[in-house]
Amino acid sequence: MHNLYQTLAPVLAGALALALTGCASTPGLQIKEVGSFHLGGKQVTLSGLPEKELRFTPSSPPIKVNPNGEFEAEQMYVQYVLQSAPKAKHPLLLWHGGGLAGVTFETKPDGGAGWQMDFLNAGHDVYVSDAVERGRASWARYPEIFSSEPFFRTKKEGWELFRIGPTWDTEPAKRVAYPGAQFPTAAYDQFAKQFVPRWATNNAPTQAAYDALVQKVCPCVIVVHSQGSTFAFEAARKAPQLVKAVVAVEPSGALDATKVDITGLKAVPHLFVWGDNLDKNATWQSILPPLRRFADALKSQGGLVDTIDLPAQGIQGNSHMLMMDKNSSQVAALIQAWLARQGLMR
Amino acid sequence: MHNLYQTLAPVLAGALALALTGCASTPGLQIKEVGSFHLGGKQVTLSGLPEKELRFTPSSPPIKVNPNGEFEAEQMYVQYVLQSAPKAKHPLLLWHGGGLAGVTFETKPDGGAGWQMDFLNAGHDVYVSDAVERGRASWARYPEIFSSEPFFRTKKEGWELFRIGPTWDTEPAKRVAYPGAQFPTAAYDQFAKQFVPRWATNNAPTQAAYDALVQKVCPCVIVVHSQGSTFAFEAARKAPQLVKAVVAVEPSGALDATKVDITGLKAVPHLFVWGDNLDKNATWQSILPPLRRFADALKSQGGLVDTIDLPAQGIQGNSHMLMMDKNSSQVAALIQAWLARQGLMR
Numbered sequence: 226m227h228n229l230y231q232t233l234a235p236v237l238a239g240a241l242a243l244a245l246t247g248c249a250s251t252p253g254l255q256i257k258e259v260g261s262f263h264l265g266g267k268q269v270t271l272s273g274l275p276e277k278e279l280r281f282t283p284s285s286p287p288i289k290v291n292p293n294g295e296f297e298a299e300q301m302y303v304q305y306v307l308q309s310a311p312k313a314k315h316p317l318l319l320w321h322g323g324g325l326a327g328v329t330f331e332t333k334p335d336g337g338a339g340w341q342m343d344f345l346n347a348g349h350d351v352y353v354s355d356a357v358e359r360g361r362a363s364w365a366r367y368p369e370i371f372s373s374e375p376f377f378r379t380k381k382e383g384w385e386l387f388r389i390g391p392t393w394d395t396e397p398a399k400r401v402a403y404p405g406a407q408f409p410t411a412a413y414d415q416f417a418k419q420f421v422p423r424w425a426t427n428n429a430p431t432q433a434a435y436d437a438l439v440q441k442v443c444p445c446v447i448v449v450h451s452q453g454s455t456f457a458f459e460a461a462r463k464a465p466q467l468v469k470a471v472v473a474v475e476p477s478g479a480l481d482a483t484k485v486d487i488t489g490l491k492a493v494p495h496l497f498v499w500g501d502n503l504d505k506n507a508t509w510q511s512i513l514p515p516l517r518r519f520a521d522a523l524k525s526q527g528g529l530v531d532t533i534d535l536p537a538q539g540i541q542g543n544s545h546m547l548m549m550d551k552n553s554s555q556v557a558a559l560i561q562a563w564l565a566r567q568g569l570m571r
Numbered sequence: 572m573h574n575l576y577q578t579l580a581p582v583l584a585g586a587l588a589l590a591l592t593g594c595a596s597t598p599g600l601q602i603k604e605v606g607s608f609h610l611g612g613k614q615v616t617l618s619g620l621p622e623k624e625l626r627f628t629p630s631s632p633p634i635k636v637n638p639n640g641e642f643e644a645e646q647m648y649v650q651y652v653l654q655s656a657p658k659a660k661h662p663l664l665l666w667h668g669g670g671l672a673g674v675t676f677e678t679k680p681d682g683g684a685g686w687q688m689d690f691l692n693a694g695h696d697v698y699v700s701d702a703v704e705r706g707r708a709s710w711a712r713y714p715e716i717f718s719s720e721p722f723f724r725t726k727k728e729g730w731e732l733f734r735i736g737p738t739w740d741t742e743p744a745k746r747v748a749y750p751g752a753q754f755p756t757a758a759y760d761q762f763a764k765q766f767v768p769r770w771a772t773n774n775a776p777t778q779a780a781y782d783a784l785v786q787k788v789c790p791c792v793i794v795v796h797s798q799g800s801t802f803a804f805e806a807a808r809k810a811p812q813l814v815k816a817v818v819a820v821e822p823s824g825a826l827d828a829t830k831v832d833i834t835g836l837k838a839v840p841h842l843f844v845w846g847d848n849l850d851k852n853a854t855w856q857s858i859l860p861p862l863r864r865f866a867d868a869l870k871s872q873g874g875l876v877d878t879i880d881l882p883a884q885g886i887q888g889n890s891h892m893l894m895m896d897k898n899s900s901q902v903a904a905l906i907q908a909w910l911a912r913q914g915l916m917r
Contacts, residue, residue, distance in 0.1 A: 253655035256602045259691070260684055261677040263764035268726075270741070279722055279771045285824055286857050294725030295741055300764040304677065309599035326707050331607040331650065338606055345605070360707040361672050363767045366723055376625055377712055379640030380614075395616070395641055418609035418646040421709045425625045478631055511632050 312348025322451025611780030658694025668797025
């Protein structure tokens with residue numbers, strides 16, 4: 226009996242090893258589905274515009290096109306990656322900032338993995354969206370449908386407003402970054418390929434589409450960047466039972482508690498995340514006071530407002546584009562730890 | 572000894588069962604990475620345009636913006652889903668058609684999973700792209716950078732040109748679809764939310780970006796739809812050693828073998844996939860002859876050109892948007908079987 230046990234024991238051990246390595250040999254995320262959808266928007270009809278003749282493929286004859294007719298406009302676009310066994314209680318929604326699209330969270334301009342991967346690895350189902358007018362959400366003819374003309378951000382404005390450095394120059398070698406800049410400055414031109422035009426007149430349909438997204442996929446957690454912040458705060462105000470937390474990453478717009486009722490937001494924990502060199506940029510100095518007032522109003526009504534002030538924690542050099550900075554995964558981990566402390570993981 | 576064997580055998584069997592169910596209990600795709608990148612394009616400088624003052628977030632003061640400066644233009648966008656253990660020898664590139672973006676392959680307007688999921692499930696690494704000017708590739712100011720103005724496809728044109736049905740009407744109930752239409756006609760307005768504007772003057776930078784994509788991620792297989800076909804045929808012609816097959820799904824443009832040397836393409840197997848009702852649409856009747864001439868030229872030079880003519884195989888009612896039709900997975904499976912027959916799976 227002892228001999229047979231000695232004979233079978235290694236076989237049993239081998240089977241158990243197979244059980245472990247058989248699974249371990251296929252590392253990576255267990256993904257249930259990747260996909261996307263559009264939502265929001267409406268049908269718009271144009272009439273009275275002149276016909277045109279266009280040749281769309283060189284080998285084909287020209288096609289006479291009539292620009293009049295029905296179109297969909299003001300929809301938004303949402304892509305998702307759903308895990309087989311998410312560790313988070315709710316999906317994570319990643320909302321981009323101004324002049325940008327969901328690509329903000331998908332990749333880093335230096336080729337590194339974006340926050341989408343960081344938060345997938347942390348166990349979240351992730352929804353990355355393009356707001357109305359941006360990227361795959363598409364845009365509509367102006368001034369017939371969108372009432373104003375679009376604005377295209379220059380590389381100079383991005384360099385300065387995103388606090389990559391104080392001095393722009395056409396020549397990469399002459400651009401001045403802040404000391405110890407975390408942004409991968411050599412990849413700045415690559416980052417500029419992500420820029421998309423924006424309108425200043427689409428706030429209402431943008432909010433409506435975000436509100437529809439919350440109704441469709443929440444309860445959820447919203448991580449929002451920059452100009453997206455006002456939409457996220459307002460979406461949470463309208464549906465505080467559906468938004469389990471708002472992480473405002475370098476937010477640029479706030480709600481005015483003297484004009485709207487924010488009492489419902491006390492049920493929604495808020496985290497503000499700030500990079501470095503805010504004091505060195507006049508535009509940012511003008512952006513901050515309404516955000517401070519909003520945070521104070523939230524707190525005075527019993528809400529939870531936490532702040533990760535990276536330089537105050539000894540983490541220097543972060544730009545406005547925290548999710549693209551060299552230490553982006555470190556910043557994501559700080560956010561993830563906060564989410565865990567809010568009891569949002571299983 | 573017999574007794575101990577009887578004792579240990581179930582343990583051993585249990586360990587082996589654990590080996591199997593331990594893996595089987597986490598169903599879904601094993602994904603290594605999801606991400607994206609932009610490539611192609613160049614820096615463009617604008618000057619002499621007047622300044623504007625814009626308020627981008629309601630709670631923030633207006634910002635004076637100078638539209639002059641440097642921009643990136645003519646880049647394309649590519650997202651990818653990479654598997655831990657792909658079963659295909661090469662990644663699959665999904666290139667969209669005219670007036671559309673990569674969303675074509677990501678989802679179906681009725682909410683079903685898109686071909687991206689079908690081909691992921693079949694074992695491919697998948698790259699879904701937005702060509703220059705479309706979706707997340709972004710677009711550039713015109714006429715200063717893009718030389719012409721964009722064209723927005725009407726819902727009527729889509730209904731007719733995509734051969735969903737012969738008769739369009741603003742009222743969904745009055746629209747006439749072809750008998751036995753496979754397109755989910757109730758979701759047509761949802762499909763129209765995917766439409767993006769297009770230019771007729773960006774063929775050169777679009778081709779350049781696609782060529783750069785082939786250099787970056789191939790060897791590969793290209794599955795291309797509609798207006799994308801010319802770019803795919805030309806990309807394969809320029810790099811026949813890198814493009815292991817071209818699947819042209821309802822292609823709308825061909826190479827002219829009397830004008831360009833296509834001898835290199837004999838190394839690249841081609842598959843043409845056709846839906847139904849081509850004979851009922853005058854535009855499609857004008858599109859087909861150059862494609863037939865191209866296929867004949869390829870064959871006459873020793874190339875492999877196969878065709879899946881769905882109605883000839885008894886599969887009726889497919890539209891131009893095969894990947895969104897109700898039987899989209901059936902069509903994907905036919906393509907997958909052809910890819911396997913070409914020896915492109917491991």
